[in-house]
Amino acid sequence: MSVANGRALLAIPGPTNIPDRVLQAMMRPAEELNDPGMIALTDGLLGDLKRVFRTKGQTFIYAANGHGGWEAALTNVLSRGDKVLVLASGRFAIGWGEMARFMGVDVEVMTGSWRASVDPAAVAERLRRDTGHAIKAVLVVQIDTASGVANDIPAIRKAIDAAGHPALFMVDGVASVACMPFEMDDWGIDVAMSAAQKGLMTPPGLAFVAANDKAMRVHQSADLKTLYWDWTSRLGEMHYLKHCGTPPEHLLFALRAALDMIFEEGLEAIWHRHALLAGATHAAVSRWAEGGALSFNVVEPAQRAVSVTPVLTHGVEASAITDYVQAVCGVTLGAAIGDLTGKGFRIAHMGHVNAPMVLGTLGALEMALQALDVSHGAGGVAAAIAHLGQNASPVRAV
Numbered sequence: 001m002s003v004a005n006g007r008a009l010l011a012i013p014g015p016t017n018i019p020d021r022v023l024q025a026m027m028r029p030a031e032e033l034n035d036p037g038m039i040a041l042t043d044g045l046l047g048d049l050k051r052v053f054r055t056k057g058q059t060f061i062y063a064a065n066g067h068g069g070w071e072a073a074l075t076n077v078l079s080r081g082d083k084v085l086v087l088a089s090g091r092f093a094i095g096w097g098e099m100a101r102f103m104g105v106d107v108e109v110m111t112g113s114w115r116a117s118v119d120p121a122a123v124a125e126r127l128r129r130d131t132g133h134a135i136k137a138v139l140v141v142q143i144d145t146a147s148g149v150a151n152d153i154p155a156i157r158k159a160i161d162a163a164g165h166p167a168l169f170m171v172d173g174v175a176s177v178a179c180m181p182f183e184m185d186d187w188g189i190d191v192a193m194s195a196a197q198k199g200l201m202t203p204p205g206l207a208f209v210a211a212n213d214k215a216m217r218v219h220q221s222a223d224l225k226t227l228y229w230d231w232t233s234r235l236g237e238m239h240y241l242k243h244c245g246t247p248p249e250h251l252l253f254a255l256r257a258a259l260d261m262i263f264e265e266g267l268e269a270i271w272h273r274h275a276l277l278a279g280a281t282h283a284a285v286s287r288w289a290e291g292g293a294l295s296f297n298v299v300e301p302a303q304r305a306v307s308v309t310p311v312l313t314h315g316v317e318a319s320a321i322t323d324y325v326q327a328v329c330g331v332t333l334g335a336a337i338g339d340l341t342g343k344g345f346r347i348a349h350m351g352h353v354n355a356p357m358v359l360g361t362l363g364a365l366e367m368a369l370q371a372l373d374v375s376h377g378a379g380g381v382a383a384a385i386a387h388l389g390q391n392a393s394p395v396r397a398v
């Protein structure tokens, strides 16, 4: 009945598959907090996170999940009563805004669509109307993990500049850093944040924030600061200040191994791998969609994320498909969340994934479509293979 036994595949958009090398890096005793090795580990990671965010600014590591990273970013640059503009394109920017509202920040949400990227022209138009510069920060996610929308971050920066607006530009890269290009300094991002358990292939429990000089200046007078998140305190000389207490040592060991793997492969190569695997997934879904029971959530191909593909179901329970691939094939797909709850499922192709993992996930899905008699265009997996066969050939005999 079931062909599930074997290595289980996690095809959810976080936490993602953790490489064996990263898991093994944690199999060691704890260290004294101020051991020279621990100090060097922290310093090395803070420096290497600058290479990941592509910034000369300051980086911070928190024992927290992504929500903690959101709070860290907000408390360090905002004051009570400040207004922020949230650019929604799904669930996650709204979630970031909800954290700000809880702290007493005046939050305005630019509603947008669950099926398309934030419109930079609408951002420019809204900011032009803010003649008194009441808006202190613009919050956006690069990839919204619920909708599968990828936003054009440089275009939004240009829109802020076109409006001549001084608001801080704050970007959530949780589902995009180490999946697609993220250029904090070149794109004029003032505050960036991410977390361990998505593209960065590390167990959940670490959040990362990066701040440029402009953000550090605003930080000086921000009155929402609290000691745990406080950048100034974390820039202190003492090692324990950098973690505001005991470092999350084993997660740091894991992150060290993950960053080593990332730099060995190369960020550009990683972005390319994600684009290829997303292309294969999109090729399969396009073919299946011909049957009418499945469709992409994101309408425009160019606005689809490279790390996760939400698929809508029509006339068939999404849970029947996800339950089948789980029980029969040992593949865990993501449930649709937010406005899409119950309306589809999400295929993640994020982090530590290669062609056989994605083809295996797509193969299990195609098996489910056949077994459950879901109307679908034939040859989705063949289309995915063809996409990779045509595009993934870095090594050529000469």
Ligand SMILES: *Cc1c(COP(=O)(O)O)cnc(C)c1O
Pocket: 014, 065, 066, 067, 068, 092, 141, 143, 144, 145, 172, 173, 174, 175, 195, 204
């Ligand atoms: C997963 C995710 C978060 C939240 O991270 P948690 O670790 O679950 O708190 C925030 N933003 C985006 C874009 C995400 O994908």
